[in-house]
Amino acid sequence: MKIHEYQAKDLFAAYGIPVKSYILCRTPDEVVSAYSQLNVNKVVLKAQVLTGGRGKAGGIKLADNPQEVQTRSEAILNLKIKDIPVDRIIVTEAVDIKKEYYLSIVVDRNTKSALLMLSSDGGIDIEEVAHSTPERIHKFQIDPMLGTPDFFTRKVAFTLFSDIKLVNQLSHIIKSLYMLFIETDASLAEINPLVLTDDDKLIAVDAKMTFDDNALFRQPKIAELFEPTEEEKKERDAKSKGFSYVHLGGEIGCMVNGAGLAMATMDLIKRYRGNPANFLDIGGSSNSEKVVQALKLLLKDDDVKVVLINIFGGITRCDDVANGILQAFEQIETDIPVVVRLTGTNEEAGRALLRDSKLYVANTMSEATRLAVNISLKTY
Ligand code: GDP
Ligand code: MN
Numbered sequence: 001m002k003i004h005e006y007q008a009k010d011l012f013a014a015y016g017i018p019v020k021s022y023i024l025c026r027t028p029d030e031v032v033s034a035y036s037q038l039n040v041n042k043v044v045l046k047a048q049v050l051t052g053g054r055g056k057a058g059g060i061k062l063a064d065n066p067q068e069v070q071t072r073s074e075a076i077l078n079l080k081i082k083d084i085p086v087d088r089i090i091v092t093e094a095v096d097i098k099k100e101y102y103l104s105i106v107v108d109r110n111t112k113s114a115l116l117m118l119s120s121d122g123g124i125d126i127e128e129v130a131h132s133t134p135e136r137i138h139k140f141q142i143d144p145m146l147g148t149p150d151f152f153t154r155k156v157a158f159t160l161f162s163d164i165k166l167v168n169q170l171s172h173i174i175k176s177l178y179m180l181f182i183e184t185d186a187s188l189a190e191i192n193p194l195v196l197t198d199d200d201k202l203i204a205v206d207a208k209m210t211f212d213d214n215a216l217f218r219q220p221k222i223a224e225l226f227e228p229t230e231e232e233k234k235e236r237d238a239k240s241k242g243f244s245y246v247h248l249g250g251e252i253g254c255m256v257n258g259a260g261l262a263m264a265t266m267d268l269i270k271r272y273r274g275n276p277a278n279f280l281d282i283g284g285s286s287n288s289e290k291v292v293q294a295l296k297l298l299l300k301d302d303d304v305k306v307v308l309i310n311i312f313g314g315i316t317r318c319d320d321v322a323n324g325i326l327q328a329f330e331q332i333e334t335d336i337p338v339v340v341r342l343t344g345t346n347e348e349a350g351r352a353l354l355r356d357s358k359l360y361v362a363n364t365m366s367e368a369t370r371l372a373v374n375i376s377l378k379t380y
Contacts (some may be wrong), residue, residue, distance in 0.1 A: 001211045003225045004048045006090050008189075008207035015180040017173055017191075018203045022092040024048070031073035032066055034091040042094040043069065047076050047086040050227070052208070053125070057081045062094055084229075095203055100193030101160060102126055103173070105142070105181045107188075107212075114142040114181060116174065120160055122193035148178045169202045170194075184222055185215030234300065241293050243282055250275025251305040251376040253298035253336075255291070257282050257312060265310050268366060274373030277304045284315065288324035292331055299334055308372040309340045310365060318342040318350030326357060337375050341368035 009019045023034035035043055047059030054060050059081050061072040069091075079086045100123030108115035119137045121129045130137055138159045142148060150171065157170035173194070181189045190208040197203060216223040228236065231247040238245035244259065252269055254276050256262035262281045269276045278301065282294045291309075298307055311321050321342060329338075339360040342350040354361045362368035374380035 001213055001216065001222070001226055002050045003209055003211070003222070004050065004088070005046065005207050006048055006088075007225050008209040009204070011180055011184065011209065012176075012204055012207050015176045017176045017180070018201065019207065020092045020095065020203065020205075022090040025073070025089050025091060026077075026087060028070055028073045028077060031089060031091055032070050035063075035066060035069045038091060038093060040093045043091050044094045045069070045073050045076055046090050046092065047079060047081060048088040048090060049081045049084045049086055050229070051082045051084055054081055059086060095195055095205060096198040097193075097195050097205075098198050098200075099196045100124075100205075101196065101202075102129075102137070102190075102192045103170075103177070103194045104188065104190035104192070105177055105186075106190075108141065111141050113144050114178065116140040116142055116156060116178075118156065118160060122195075126192060142178060147182075148175045163200075166196070166200065166202065173202060173204075184209075185212045185219055186210065187212050234297070238280070238297055241297075242290075243280060243294060243297070245281075245297065246279040247301070248276050248278050249303065250277045251303055252372050253277045253280075253301060253304040253307040254310070255280050255282055255294045255298060255307065256310045257284065261310060261312055265308070265365070265369065268369040269308075269373060272366075272370050272373040274369075274376050277301050287320075288327035291324045291328040295328055295332055295334075299332070299336060304336060306372050306375040307336055307338045308368060309338065310368060311340075311342050311344075313342060313344030313347065313350065317346040318344055319346045319353060322350035322353040325359070326353065329357070329359070339368050339372045339375070341365055 006022055006024055012019050025031045025034050042062060042064040045061045045063060047054050059076055059079055061076060063069045063072050073089055076089055077086055102119040102122035104117050105114050117137055117139050119129060121136050140156050153171040153174045154167055156174060157167040161167050161170060177189050186209050188210040191204045193205050195203050195205045211222050235245050252274050254265055256265050259281045262279055266276045266279060280294060282290050298304055313321055325340060339362060340354055341362045351361050360371055362371055
């Protein structure tokens, strides 16, 4: 689960990580009065959206007079950043930047511990740094039994600074960030940039945190901050119907029974150079009610150009499944082509039932997948 920068900054402040105070606004007028309330010359206006790269997209702007504040906040509030409309903006005192650094803590699955990363190439796209100059990112595994004792955080801080005053400041920030990370069950806590100001203070100018969804049950304060995206709403809706659904963004809507078969189906679609719209495991039995629900879910996605139904009839017999599918299509009107592959118990009978319908029936998984991909690419 993601949270906004301003929410992460509240957490930072509570844990003693230096941040500038902010005022949250929803309209340009609110921004203008926030500007006079802050009573500083130069401010930064920052779009609050649950995605990165706001700076590049025009969502971060400096301003130093009321007119600028007005026009620039209007511009930001009219933006869409990676398709997400900006509905909130924070106004905060601008800092004078001497240098930008990068600092983060993530869960490292390989070492089963938290990984601390820092770099003097802050501010810019860290993925780019990791790609082109990986040696400029310093990584330290945090021993879960030891946490962040002084000797460790100082050793780490010396990779960026030699001045002991800055080492001590950074050392304190690392300890606080780690405590916050652990106590909130975070999966990422990132400061990019961590700024060194003209008067030699370290300040978190940006704040990004994500949390482990599986731990939200014991993090009620964090869970309260959840703002589901349209996709997440759909995923939750699917979960409540007993499906396991993940939106993937491609054109082939997939309906599969069993997680393993669903994953194999995604793999095969990719292999034939297509793109799955989703992962959908409709679970063991496949009655018509389930097929109707699943189909409705898939067809809600405007990107879906073809539906691929891949069912293994084990305990449920393929002829029952075929009847379920036919009944489902009596209830649902759609022009979207549908490819069906049934295998397992009574598969011949199942396929025979579908033969006179407008559904495309394939015998094998690769045949079905290739057909679905060709339809999605308009080469069929
Ligand atoms: P992001 O693009 O979504 O990561 O947003 P950031 O909050 O990281 O801001 C992007 C960039 O804007 C930073 O790397 C800085 O260069 C610049 N910026 C942000 N806040 C300030 C500020 O207070 N003063 C100055 N001079 N630049 C800032
Ligand atoms: Mn940033």
